[in-house]
Amino acid sequence: MSRALMTGNVAAAWGARLANVDYIPAFPITPQTEIIETLASWVDEGLVDAKLTMLESEHSMVTAAGAAAATGARVFTATSSQGLLYALEMLYAVAGWRVPFVMVNVSRGVASPITLEPDHEDILAARDSGFLQLHAATCQEVVDFVLLGYALGEDPRVRLPVLVNEDGFQLSFTREPVALPAASDIAELLGTFDPMGSALRGGNPTSQGIAVLDPSAYSYFRYEIHLASRAALAAWDEVAVSFAEITGRRYEPVEVYRADDAEVAIVAIGSFSTKLKEAVDRLRDAGQRVGLVRPLLLRPFPDAQLREALAGKKGVLVFDQNLSMGKGGVLHTEVCSALYGARGAPPIVASFIGGLGGRDLPSEEIYAMVDETLAAVQRGEAPPPRLLFTHRELTQQRRLQVIAGVERAKGGAP
Amino acid sequence: MSGAVYRVRLHGRGGQGIKTAGRVLGTALFLEGFEVQDAPRYGAERRGAPIFAFVRAARGPILERGAIQRPDLVLVADDTVVVVPAAGVLAGVTSRTVMVLCSEQPEDVWRARLAPKGPLHVLPLPLEDRGATSLRHVGMACAGAAARLLGVVSLASLRKAIETELAGVGRAAIDSSLAAAERSFVALSEHAGAAAPGEPIAASGYERPVFVELLCEPVLEATAMVHGARTSELVKTGLWRTVRPEVHAELCHKCHWICASSCPDGAISASESGVARVDYDHCKGCGVCVVACPHHAIAAVPERSTEVPK
Numbered sequence: 001m002s003r004a005l006m007t008g009n010v011a012a013a014w015g016a017r018l019a020n021v022d023y024i025p026a027f028p029i030t031p032q033t034e035i036i037e038t039l040a041s042w043v044d045e046g047l048v049d050a051k052l053t054m055l056e057s058e059h060s061m062v063t064a065a066g067a068a069a070a071t072g073a074r075v076f077t078a079t080s081s082q083g084l085l086y087a088l089e090m091l092y093a094v095a096g097w098r099v100p101f102v103m104v105n106v107s108r109g110v111a112s113p114i115t116l117e118p119d120h121e122d123i124l125a126a127r128d129s130g131f132l133q134l135h136a137a138t139c140q141e142v143v144d145f146v147l148l149g150y151a152l153g154e155d156p157r158v159r160l161p162v163l164v165n166e167d168g169f170q171l172s173f174t175r176e177p178v179a180l181p182a183a184s185d186i187a188e189l190l191g192t193f194d195p196m197g198s199a200l201r202g203g204n205p206t207s208q209g210i211a212v213l214d215p216s217a218y219s220y221f222r223y224e225i226h227l228a229s230r231a232a233l234a235a236w237d238e239v240a241v242s243f244a245e246i247t248g249r250r251y252e253p254v255e256v257y258r259a260d261d262a263e264v265a266i267v268a269i270g271s272f273s274t275k276l277k278e279a280v281d282r283l284r285d286a287g288q289r290v291g292l293v294r295p296l297l298l299r300p301f302p303d304a305q306l307r308e309a310l311a312g313k314k315g316v317l318v319f320d321q322n323l324s325m326g327k328g329g330v331l332h333t334e335v336c337s338a339l340y341g342a343r344g345a346p347p348i349v350a351s352f353i354g355g356l357g358g359r360d361l362p363s364e365e366i367y368a369m370v371d372e373t374l375a376a377v378q379r380g381e382a383p384p385p386r387l388l389f390t391h392r393e394l395t396q397q398r399r400l401q402v403i404a405g406v407e408r409a410k411g412g413a414p
Numbered sequence: 415m416s417g418a419v420y421r422v423r424l425h426g427r428g429g430q431g432i433k434t435a436g437r438v439l440g441t442a443l444f445l446e447g448f449e450v451q452d453a454p455r456y457g458a459e460r461r462g463a464p465i466f467a468f469v470r471a472a473r474g475p476i477l478e479r480g481a482i483q484r485p486d487l488v489l490v491a492d493d494t495v496v497v498v499p500a501a502g503v504l505a506g507v508t509s510r511t512v513m514v515l516c517s518e519q520p521e522d523v524w525r526a527r528l529a530p531k532g533p534l535h536v537l538p539l540p541l542e543d544r545g546a547t548s549l550r551h552v553g554m555a556c557a558g559a560a561a562r563l564l565g566v567v568s569l570a571s572l573r574k575a576i577e578t579e580l581a582g583v584g585r586a587a588i589d590s591s592l593a594a595a596e597r598s599f600v601a602l603s604e605h606a607g608a609a610a611p612g613e614p615i616a617a618s619g620y621e622r623p624v625f626v627e628l629l630c631e632p633v634l635e636a637t638a639m640v641h642g643a644r645t646s647e648l649v650k651t652g653l654w655r656t657v658r659p660e661v662h663a664e665l666c667h668k669c670h671w672i673c674a675s676s677c678p679d680g681a682i683s684a685s686e687s688g689v690a691r692v693d694y695d696h697c698k699g700c701g702v703c704v705v706a707c708p709h710h711a712i713a714a715v716p717e718r719s720t721e722v723p724k
Contacts, residue, residue: 174479
């Protein structure tokens, strides 16, 4: 299989192209715009036989995506950050329509203050919407997860839309070698989109998103979405095997890297996990038994696989590139809820928050996090959550605050 | 495991081909059978603002990610970014980092200014770029220099990479880019292989970061807001300029409302005599006024033209 250098954004566009999508509703936002630009040029050149429509907002874009999927079209779309948040109402709505399609989110921190740089606060805001959620760590995984996303979302047991997350800048604008599967193999894997008897037609109208004022019926329909999401875990195993037969790349819901004999396991999602693997290699060089455990799926959450991968560890270090205001790292909460009370559950689950708004994660900080986790294991008590923020950064912040204070004192603002 | 990783950083300004240079170098290394990771880094895209690109290459999979902490090779296409702190030209540079500057100033001047502990080379600006409205080929010159200094990229692969990355821009531009890259490739031939892959940062004996606990602070201090008015005046965006508009008073018809209202930065006003006056602290050199002036009284002059020998 030949490989080519491409950005995560171009890889995402290739996912849509190989899936032979019919319809691409779009709206521009950095850093996802290159995906739509790439697809638009392919549509223009006749390389992709799809209708690409620019909507007036992400809210309309997701509505159009869901409506088109309800007619039996295979749909692809993409967004980032504020765009995803603006569309959030419709994410919940179309998940309830039980219409599969794939949306790539190029993760970027959310306002305020405004940033263009990556973290996971946007994508995790969509955590509870009913969309399945896959987190790519490499440009290769971006194209693979878009394709797996169609197979998974269209599975008769699942029938839900899918979000594939690629980190802004770290993947979106970074080129890496990517092997593209043969279009004929993907055509065989995905087949044509089967609307399963619910194809919406102008001449045969149905109503989606209806009011269900009976709480019992409402509970039933909502819980069915949850069960369909959980069913994606079983569907994943089959879909991943078929995908591996084509590509040779087998994806487990949870990746385990040098963690089998580890004392401390690092848990993280997204592109920084390759960086964490590099740090694991260096820590192993230094004689420390450390490994990485990475959920590829965030929804459905692979609780059982995570419990198995972390059983017997002395300590777990959860790296969150997000912040749930008033609580802390979202992944830390999820990992704790999966582990609590389980046989062999590690006694220490330490929480570290970093990488907000594109902040880097230097190797030294990874080593220091492992050190702090080991110290907590020795003490037998989990440390308080730690924001990765250094004395040097605080000094810089203080400089800015002094300037702001002088300006404030000059008048104008209170 | 990655094995030995080459880590290269290229600095310059938006519009000078830094992103393309990174891609050319990345593709050339990929053609030589390396695993490659290349990326440009910039905030809100804008011509003239400092940007950088980085390239990693290794014989095995590359697990490192994000900006390069310890570069083996740093190339600077535009010597004016060296003094811009936010550009981070010297970040992580050690005694084993090879530095290359495209500059009209000779090597001894840069040795005196930067006191580098490691090797430093100066590439004279390509002849056809002297006096041109922008440094069109400095990016390519850097790509050629990087290929030679790494010592693992053949001229054939470099050429093929340029053809690949510039496909669609036209034969003339490709040929001049090939020439610029080859010139620096040849110029640095005696230093082939001087930039060697550095060691990864070890997990023992590392410099431990000093973390701090943040406190809940008063809301006015803890909220991102700008208190002062007109703070944009304090930012000298004129530093981004590669081309400057020059008003020829003898041609100016004093209809300054035309050029002034077309200026996207509000950097044109009228002098007491009514002749248009450019605020060079804030003019970014976009050239809109040059086109807008009905009397062709504003000329586009390269920033460096005063330094260019006849």
